[in-house]
Amino acid sequence: MEGIVIKSIEYKEKSKLVYLYTPFGMKGVKALDAAKTKLGFVTTLNWVEFEATDSKLPTVIEYSLKESFYSLYSDLSKVGVLSPMLDLLLHLEDHVNHKRIFSFFQRIMVALRDTKDPYYILSLFLVKMLAVYGVRPELKGCVLCGGTRIVHFSILEGGALCDSCASFHDKNYALYQAFRSLYFTNELEEQELPISYKELLDAIYSYYLVHANIKLKEYHL
Numbered sequence: 001m002e003g004i005v006i007k008s009i010e011y012k013e014k015s016k017l018v019y020l021y022t023p024f025g026m027k028g029v030k031a032l033d034a035a036k037t038k039l040g041f042v043t044t045l046n047w048v049e050f051e052a053t054d055s056k057l058p059t060v061i062e063y064s065l066k067e068s069f070y071s072l073y074s075d076l077s078k079v080g081v082l083s084p085m086l087d088l089l090l091h092l093e094d095h096v097n098h099k100r101i102f103s104f105f106q107r108i109m110v111a112l113r114d115t116k117d118p119y120y121i122l123s124l125f126l127v128k129m130l131a132v133y134g135v136r137p138e139l140k141g142c143v144l145c146g147g148t149r150i151v152h153f154s155i156l157e158g159g160a161l162c163d164s165c166a167s168f169h170d171k172n173y174a175l176y177q178a179f180r181s182l183y184f185t186n187e188l189e190e191q192e193l194p195i196s197y198k199e200l201l202d203a204i205y206s207y208y209l210v211h212a213n214i215k216l217k218e219y220h221l
C-alpha cells in the first residue's frame with residue numbers, strides 16, 4: 001500500500017505510531033525500533049510504499065520511499081500552510097472518496113514544493129476540499145433566488161448573491177471571483193486573485209467553521 005506520513009507519535013519501547021494518509025483513508029501503523037531502522041517511514045510528509053502485518057494495529061514489515069516532501073518544513077515561506085492542510089485531512093470521514101483525495105493531495109504536495117506562492121496552494125486546496133465535506137458553495141447563480149447578476153459572496157448563505165438579494169452596501173465581488181476561480185480551475189498553477197490572502201483565507205476559515213463545523217489550525221501569513 002502507498003501512503004503519505006501525516007504524523008507520528010511516540011509509542012511503547014522505542015517504537016512509533018505512524019499515521020499515513022492512503023488511498024483507503026487514514027491508517028495507523030506501528031513502526032518498531034523507529035529511531036534506527038524505520039526513519040524514512042516515520043518522517044512526516046514522506047510518501048512511502050509499505051507492507052504491514054494484518055493485525056488490529058498493523059506493524060510495518062518493509063517500506064520504500066517514493067518521494068519525500070519533508071523539505072517543505074525547512075522552507076519558512078511554506079511551513080505555515082502545512083498544518084491547516086494536514087489538519088483538514090485528519091478531519092476526513094471514512095466514507096469519502098479517499099482514492100481521489102489521495103491523488104489530489106499528492107499533486108498538491110508537488111505543487112507546494114515547486115511554487116513561489118504557497119498561500120495560493122493552501123487556498124486552492126481548502127476551497128476544492130469543501131465539496132468533500134458536503135458544503136460546496138453555490139457559485140453558478142444566486143444561492144437565494146438563482147439569479148445570475150452576481151455581486152457578492154456570502155459566507156453565511158453559502159454562496160453567491162445577486163444584486164437584488166444583496167441589498168446592502170459593502171458587497172464583496174472580489175471574494176466571489178476568488179472562490180469561483182479556485183473552485184472551478186483544473187490546474188494547480190497560480191492564477192492572479194483579486195483579493196489579499198489574508199481576506200480570502202479568513203473567509204475560507206469562516207466558511208469551514210459555519211458550514212462544516214471545523215475549526216482549522218491557524219495558518220501563518
Ligand SMILES: [Zn+2]
Nearest residue numbers: 142145162165
Ligand atoms: Zn438573488
